[in-house]
Amino acid sequence: MxxxxxxxxxxxxxxxxxxxxxxxxxxxxxxxxxxxxxxxxxxxxxxxxxxxxxxxxxxxxxxxxxxxxxxxxxxxxxPPLLPVAPLDRARVRAMAALIACDIHPLNNLRVLNAIKGEFDADPKAVSRWIAQWITAGFEALEKMLDGTPKRGGFCFGNAPGLAECCLIPQVYSAKRFGVDLTPFPAIIAIDQTCTALPAFIAAHPDNQPDAV
Ligand SMILES: N[C@@H](CCC(=O)N[C@@H](CS)C(=O)NCC(=O)O)C(=O)O
CATH class of the missing domain: 3.40.30.10 (Glutaredoxin)
Incomplete structure (x- = not known):
């Protein structure tokens, strides 16, 4: 593979x-x-x-x-990345989609290149653009996490799954672009927990062969 x-x-x-x-x-x-x-x-x-x-x-x-x-x-x-009950699975998929459909595409390289190159956004405007969409998405996710009774130490339950596969890279990107994460204590806590796990360490950008 x-x-x-x-x-x-x-x-x-x-x-x-x-x-x-x-x-x-x-x-x-x-x-x-x-x-x-x-x-x-x-x-x-x-x-x-x-x-x-x-x-x-x-x-x-x-x-x-x-x-x-x-x-x-x-x-x-x-280990499963989704819970068993269909309603629980839908909740985890919704958290993943919040990031994958509604945050990430707006801050993708080609979008940033377009706002810089075709719409004359200066570096400050680009940073504001990036922060705007991450913040809006994380505000909603933080509320979803607070409203998830089965949350455990992760987005859902006591093990990482599909939601963390999307969340941790998005937090990495938020940190890289200097987005203020202090309003999101639940997200910060999940990120800290995941960051210490071997799978997340192995997958981290800094630990890849093409990292510069
Ligand atoms: N919906 C696609 C999006 C893939 C995507 O946008 N990948 C980015 C890297 S994170 C990319 O290749 N960007 C190149 C570009 O924007 O030119 C997926 O989830 O696989």
């Missing part, structure tokens, strides 16, 4: 966490987003969107991190 990814890509980071949580071995294939390797003919043949990550499995190419996460979950049952 080959994971085409970039150390600082949040969507790639999600997949690395899931694979490490399930203890699944994979080959790391770096795709440098800064030198636009993701737009090379070779990579576009793998992923027509020219986005990271992609997972190559027995001649099949999987794209879109939410679909890859679900495939991993369905292929390796233990």
């Amino acid at each position: 080959k994971l085409f990814n970039y150390y600082r890509s949040g969507t790639s980071h999600r997949i690395r966490i899931a694979l490490h949580l399930k203890d699944v071995k994979y080959e790391y294939v770096p795709v440098n987003l800064l030198t636009r390797e993701h737009k090379s003919e070779e990579y576009l043949a793998i992923n027509p969107q020219g986005l990271a990550p992609s997972l190559s499995v027995d001649g099949h190419i999987l794209t879109q991190s939410p679909a890859i996460l679900e495939w991993i979950e369905e292929t390796w049952l233990n």
